[in-house]
Amino acid sequence: VNIHDLARHLNVSIGTVSRALNGRSDVNAETRQRVLEAAEKLGYSPNQSGRSLRQGATGIIGFMITTNRERAAKGEAFFMSVFEGLQPFLAERGLDLVVLLCSAAQDPFAYLRRVVERRIADGMIIAETQRIDPRIDYLITRKLPFVAFGRSLSGGDHPWLDLDFEGVAEQSIDRLTRLGHKRIAIATASSEINYGYLFVEACRAALRRRKIALTDELVIREPLTEAGGSRVGERLMEMHDRPTAVLLVDNKMATGLYHNLYESNLVPGRDIAIIVFDDGPQAQYLSPALTCFRVSLTDLGRKLGETLIGAIEGTASGARPQQTIWPMEMAIGKSDGFRLRGLSDRSASRAETHRRLKPK
Amino acid sequence: VNIHDLARHLNVSIGTVSRALNGRSDVNAETRQRVLEAAEKLGYSPNQSGRSLRQGATGIIGFMITTNRERAAKGEAFFMSVFEGLQPFLAERGLDLVVLLCSAAQDPFAYLRRVVERRIADGMIIAETQRIDPRIDYLITRKLPFVAFGRSLSGGDHPWLDLDFEGVAEQSIDRLTRLGHKRIAIATASSEINYGYLFVEACRAALRRRKIALTDELVIREPLTEAGGSRVGERLMEMHDRPTAVLLVDNKMATGLYHNLYESNLVPGRDIAIIVFDDGPQAQYLSPALTCFRVSLTDLGRKLGETLIGAIEGTASGARPQQTIWPMEMAIGKSDGFRLRGLSDRSASRAETHRRLKPK
DNA sequence: TTGTAAGCGTTATCAA
DNA sequence: TTGATAACGCTTACAA
Numbered sequence A, B: 001v002n003i004h005d006l007a008r009h010l011n012v013s014i015g016t017v018s019r020a021l022n023g024r025s026d027v028n029a030e031t032r033q034r035v036l037e038a039a040e041k042l043g044y045s046p047n048q049s050g051r052s053l054r055q056g057a058t059g060i061i062g063f064m065i066t067t068n069r070e071r072a073a074k075g076e077a078f079f080m081s082v083f084e085g086l087q088p089f090l091a092e093r094g095l096d097l098v099v100l101l102c103s104a105a106q107d108p109f110a111y112l113r114r115v116v117e118r119r120i121a122d123g124m125i126i127a128e129t130q131r132i133d134p135r136i137d138y139l140i141t142r143k144l145p146f147v148a149f150g151r152s153l154s155g156g157d158h159p160w161l162d163l164d165f166e167g168v169a170e171q172s173i174d175r176l177t178r179l180g181h182k183r184i185a186i187a188t189a190s191s192e193i194n195y196g197y198l199f200v201e202a203c204r205a206a207l208r209r210r211k212i213a214l215t216d217e218l219v220i221r222e223p224l225t226e227a228g229g230s231r232v233g234e235r236l237m238e239m240h241d242r243p244t245a246v247l248l249v250d251n252k253m254a255t256g257l258y259h260n261l262y263e264s265n266l267v268p269g270r271d272i273a274i275i276v277f278d279d280g281p282q283a284q285y286l287s288p289a290l291t292c293f294r295v296s297l298t299d300l301g302r303k304l305g306e307t308l309i310g311a312i313e314g315t316a317s318g319a320r321p322q323q324t325i326w327p328m329e330m331a332i333g334k335s336d337g338f339r340l341r342g343l344s345d346r347s348a349s350r351a352e353t354h355r356r357l358k359p360k
Numbered sequence C: 001t002t003g004t005a006a007g008c009g010t011t012a013t014c015a016a
Numbered sequence D: 001t002t003g004a005t006a007a008c009g010c011t012t013a014c015a016a
Helices: A003-010 A014-021 A029-042 A048-055 A076-092 A108-117 A134-142 A165-178 A194-208 A226-238 A251-263 A297-317 A343-353 B003-010 B014-021 B029-042 B048-055 B078-092 B108-117 B134-142 B165-178 B194-208 B226-238 B251-263 B297-317 B343-354
Strands: A060-066 A096-102 A123-126 A146-149 A160-163 A184-189 A219-222 A245-248 A273-276 A291-294 A323-326 A329-331 B060-066 B096-102 B123-126 B146-149 B160-163 B184-189 B219-222 B245-248 B273-276 B291-294 B323-326 B329-331
Touching (some): A014 A029, A076 B096, A108 A123, A123 A134, A146 A297, A160 A297, A165 A194, A165 A329, A184 A194, A226 A245, B003 B029, B078 B297, B108 B123, B123 B134, B160 B165, B165 B194, B165 B329, B219 B226
Parallel strands (some): A060 A123, A146 A160, A160 A323, A184 A245, A273 A291, B060 B123, B160 B323, B184 B245, B245 B273
Antiparallel strands (some): A096 B096
16 A cells, blocks of 8 residues: 555545645645544555655664674674664654674675665664774765764774773773782784774773883783683783783673683682673673673663764764763772782682682 | 766666666676676666665565563574574575664564564564564564564464474473482573463473473573573572572573572582573583583574575465474583482582571 | 666645 | 645666
8 A cells, every 4th residue: 555545545645645644734634634544544654665765865774783703892782782772862863773784704894885885774883893994984985974883093083982991991900000910911802893902002001101011912812702711811821920910801701711710720809800891791790790891881872873963964064073982980899809919918818719619 | 876877978778777787688798898897987886765666675684673681582692693694695695684673662563563564674584572472463464574583372374483492391301300300490581572481381391291290489480681590599599498400591590590509609500400491602601511502593593594585485386384493402511410319418418508598 | 789668656846 | 735746766668
């Protein structure tokens, strides 16, 4: 049932039907009522393709993420929370959110290009930005409004939103150095995902401010997965002068690291301090609970929406694109809260904690 | 740049351009070459709205999931893995996969109806099927090809794919009863999601075959989250005759349950046997490792695609819809492998663990 | 092998 | 306040 059927059924023209349904003012109140009722009764609903063709816009916002576990920054739980904030925000503005998944086997750039060329979406949000990300330059030249979730060396004056790596690094390093730690390892992504670099650099800067050098040996690159975290544990064990603290860029790593430490009869939060960049559903259920950084992902999703709307409207008005650093709040757990003193104290506390745990 | 621009640039008609680009045979090889090159040079790519309008099909497959954490079927990367198998399969057939997210605040039925009425997708996959799911009846009456991921009481002769709850229940109960367990609790979803019911009923049947009754007390309904798992632990502690084993329908619950048990000085796999229905990224990193059921989610995703293609083609040919039970394979960990012996042994061990109950 | 033109379902312009 | 009609960009039947 299309608009012609409905118009014929009502003995009015398709123009009137269209106007009535789109809430235009120049239509008789009674006529509108009749149209609305008939549309409901016949189950009429405008065809999106016809509408998009005529209006030159689809009303769709695409959110591109990759399903690649190895490289993927976040699991679906993370994005679900972001969408939970983003989707209602867009819906209020008559925009539909669709998630566009690029599988591991595909080239993300080719995937995006296809989406853009077919004009499937009026705006895009891209996640998992790479250090050099051709998608950004492409979107700029194509003049398609977009927001990059994550900074990048590509582009420049485009809209983006990113987490506060500098703030997190500063707070983490501050806390650890106050507790006496000097030898601090950083576990980051093995892929080219940009925030892996950002976080390491932010930590390096925070350490330098305290006259501590971050040597290459202390930067551990592994996949952001449980398995990667386990490898981090192995690599810590291999070091001749084992770090007393480690910062993880992803919470999933913590699960693997904890496992590996317990296997080696080390207790997180006693024998080695652990702070994690991001929160995760299991963070508070690990023993000891993780010290990590919290963020309201639904608020963040909403902000992504606001930034995109700004980009869409700004394309006309020429306003400056929004570039936002999203703050994160430290949630103190038990994975890092011990003070390094002398070696004697440390081995004593180690002996004590060995009583419990690890049935295996 | 549209097809007219390209045709004018080449001094051919738009019909010829269209034919050349769509690989029709009735076009001169040399002309085709020129068209292809010019399209590349001018960056022409057909507009999807125009194409969809003309062809009456969008080439889009929608996968509807809800962002509701409470009900959300799976953890971290469950759907991502499914998409990883599904997306390339559809891409081979020229179909694009888009994920349609229904937020917790929206009515899933209204959301789906909007998508269907606007003819955004040529086919749908719906997840998180409810016991009574109006979406299924709606899709049937609308004659839109679809696959339900999860059985339902609604519909009937429609295509679906579901996990093998009966097989998992049978294997789990078989294993636990062989180890001497008789008092076995089942922790399932607190929501109306269908598989919560299916799993409980399958367990009930498996127990009945062994002359064991599943009383209401032993069926624990909690959210399928870490927090829900923790609540399961609390409720187990409250029981006067505590079960010696528990089956969890979701792996995220295990994290919370482990946490809670350790808080109560109980050790999973020693004081209480735990088997989990599904696998999760952290399953093998919990201590002790979870006994759970594995499944290739990418293969499952591919099968969803095959079922949908069957539905799309079958609409014409009238073939019977595919209904598949997807087998799962037990991965034996250390969370369940202890043998209950005599009552004396059992009460001895119980007395030992009863020393400290429920701190909090 | 190519060009012409109809029509997919809308919305928007303009005249009535 | 309404109706007629012209696009929007594409594919395809039919004519050349």
